[in-house]
Amino acid sequence: MTSPSADNANRSTDYAIEVWELTRRFGSQVVLDRVTLRCPRGLITTIVGPSGCGKTVLLKHLNFLLRPNSGKIFIDGEDVTSLSWRELDRVRQKFGMLFQAGALFDSLTVFENVAFPLVERTRLPRSEIERRVREKLAAVGLEGAEHKYPSEISGGMQKRVALARALIQDPQILLLDEPTTGLDPTRSGAIHNLIRQTQQRLGLSAVLVSHDVPQVFHISDKVAFMYKGKIRLYGDVGDVTHADDPIFKAFLAGEEIAEDEESLQTKPTLRVEAR
Amino acid sequence: MNFLTEPIRLLGAQTIESVAALGRFGIFLAMAAAYAILPPYKPRLAIRQIRLIGADSVFLITLIAWATGMVLGLQGYNTLRRFGSEAALGTVVALVLVRELGPVLAALMVTARAGSAMAAELGSMQVTEQVDALTVMAINPIQYLVSPRIVAALISFPLLTAIFDVVGIFGGYAVGVGLMGAPAASYFNGIVDNLTPHDVATGLWKSLVFGLTVAWVCCYKGYHAARMATGVSQATTEAVVLSSVLILLWDYFLTSVLL
Numbered sequence A: 001m002t003s004p005s006a007d008n009a010n011r012s013t014d015y016a017i018e019v020w021e022l023t024r025r026f027g028s029q030v031v032l033d034r035v036t037l038r039c040p041r042g043l044i045t046t047i048v049g050p051s052g053c054g055k056t057v058l059l060k061h062l063n064f065l066l067r068p069n070s071g072k073i074f075i076d077g078e079d080v081t082s083l084s085w086r087e088l089d090r091v092r093q094k095f096g097m098l099f100q101a102g103a104l105f106d107s108l109t110v111f112e113n114v115a116f117p118l119v120e121r122t123r124l125p126r127s128e129i130e131r132r133v134r135e136k137l138a139a140v141g142l143e144g145a146e147h148k149y150p151s152e153i154s155g156g157m158q159k160r161v162a163l164a165r166a167l168i169q170d171p172q173i174l175l176l177d178e179p180t181t182g183l184d185p186t187r188s189g190a191i192h193n194l195i196r197q198t199q200q201r202l203g204l205s206a207v208l209v210s211h212d213v214p215q216v217f218h219i220s221d222k223v224a225f226m227y228k229g230k231i232r233l234y235g236d237v238g239d240v241t242h243a244d245d246p247i248f249k250a251f252l253a254g255e256e257i258a259e260d261e262e263s264l265q266t267k268p269t270l271r272v273e274a275r
Numbered sequence B: 001m002n003f004l005t006e007p008i009r010l011l012g013a014q015t016i017e018s019v020a021a022l023g024r025f026g027i028f029l030a031m032a033a034a035y036a037i038l039p040p041y042k043p044r045l046a047i048r049q050i051r052l053i054g055a056d057s058v059f060l061i062t063l064i065a066w067a068t069g070m071v072l073g074l075q076g077y078n079t080l081r082r083f084g085s086e087a088a089l090g091t092v093v094a095l096v097l098v099r100e101l102g103p104v105l106a107a108l109m110v111t112a113r114a115g116s117a118m119a120a121e122l123g124s125m126q127v128t129e130q131v132d133a134l135t136v137m138a139i140n141p142i143q144y145l146v147s148p149r150i151v152a153a154l155i156s157f158p159l160l161t162a163i164f165d166v167v168g169i170f171g172g173y174a175v176g177v178g179l180m181g182a183p184a185a186s187y188f189n190g191i192v193d194n195l196t197p198h199d200v201a202t203g204l205w206k207s208l209v210f211g212l213t214v215a216w217v218c219c220y221k222g223y224h225a226a227r228m229a230t231g232v233s234q235a236t237t238e239a240v241v242l243s244s245v246l247i248l249l250w251d252y253f254l255t256s257v258l259l
Helices: A055-062 A085-092 A110-121 A126-139 A155-167 A185-202 A215-219 A237-241 A246-252 A261-265 B002-037 B043-053 B055-082 B086-127 B130-136 B141-179 B184-194 B197-223 B231-258
Strands: A015-026 A029-040 A044-048 A070-075 A095-098 A173-177 A205-210 A222-227 A230-236
Touching: A015 A055, A015 A205, A029 A044, A029 A055, A029 A070, A029 A205, A029 A222, A029 A230, A044 A055, A044 A185, A044 A215, A055 A173, A055 A205, A095 A155, A095 B130, A110 A126, A110 A155, A126 A155, A155 A185, A173 A185, A185 A205, A185 A215, A205 A215, A222 A237, A222 A246, A230 A237, A230 A246, B002 B141, B002 B197, B043 B055, B043 B086, B043 B141, B055 B086, B055 B141, B086 B130, B086 B141, B086 B184, B086 B197, B086 B231, B130 B141, B141 B184, B141 B197, B197 B231
Parallel strands: A044 A205, A044 A222, A095 A173, A173 A205
Antiparallel strands: A015 A029, A015 A070, A222 A230
């Protein structure tokens, strides 16, 4: 694989998202340190790593909730790093996002939550909005819950509603921020399966941030392991999970990661793609 | 030499942070004002806020205005009687209410009721990523959440102040005339003769400034609530305290300018 370069204007459109040398600092703390990552079209790319490694911050750059200090982001081959707010709105139409806690609007019912982007962003007739909302709710297995409020349904159901809302505008790219946080293993598995089925059925490109390892690997195509603001490993799920890297192994085993220089300097044997 | 330069460095850092915070505060209002004018227009959002800030506060404002009017009637009557000027009771009650107490007390009451709710609602939306969710859906959160509240406050505050003034004047009448026996005819005649359009305008200008201040401060504090357990409560407390202090400071400033 060739290294991507920032001045290459004709980006490959094989990738839904390409991140090049992205750096983000909060004060003096470097949270993303020259991160380079490619998310292939039509596949699930999962970013794993210990808490505080920068994976959620990276995800927030992908949908422009945060702007980088340096580096570039390409969506479908288009450099979107320096677009204006209004131009970004056009790019945002391509995205659906599932937030960690769902981020459902408490004051709206399930139906109103899912319908919200259509009501606010389109001029579709009421009957068409109703049809689409019912279709998406049926797709996530939530028929009959339309008139309940988020506080009246379980955490797993809230995640399903949030997924239905993320899908309502038929996005091409789905971003998922720790979708199974706060769920028991059974519900986590069900949400993972639902995400995989939905992604395959709609042919979506997805970027999933999770610390639910190793369960999340079952639904992943590509895996990136982040550590201390850098992508330490990246590749096909099978290759990464068998990588001979002491830090990744310690993370997988749930052990405390050794902070000694020797471990940090040890280069993983797996060739890190996109770097 | 660190012990000598450190205080200067800290002072400099504090000053820069304060100026930057004021800048953020100003930009926030400028954005909200710009998005109130720019399409897409969502009048139903502002109407909903007018109900929450204005209509839902009417009962509280009426209650407080009646109580304030009664106290003014009682105190005014007892004070004026010492000078044999009971006939001026209506004028005194009306002037005090229309120029000062109406706008100030109405604004403080709405801050306590609707301003705190504004900060808490926006704070909770920020903490639970609902504001981010709006952004991701390509809906501008300032335009959706803040602009309608500022527009609603600018409409609601003068109307609530007007209600406060009228109810307060009748409260003063009930006690001063009905209970204490001040001359009934001179109460309203005094108001008609001595209350000028300038007095009414002064009160309404104040209420407009207070409305803008309360909505601005409460939305800003809620919108920038810290994402931690105490974020919402801290934002709400700061919003109410800062709004109340600014109302009183603005009141002195406006009185000296508009007098």
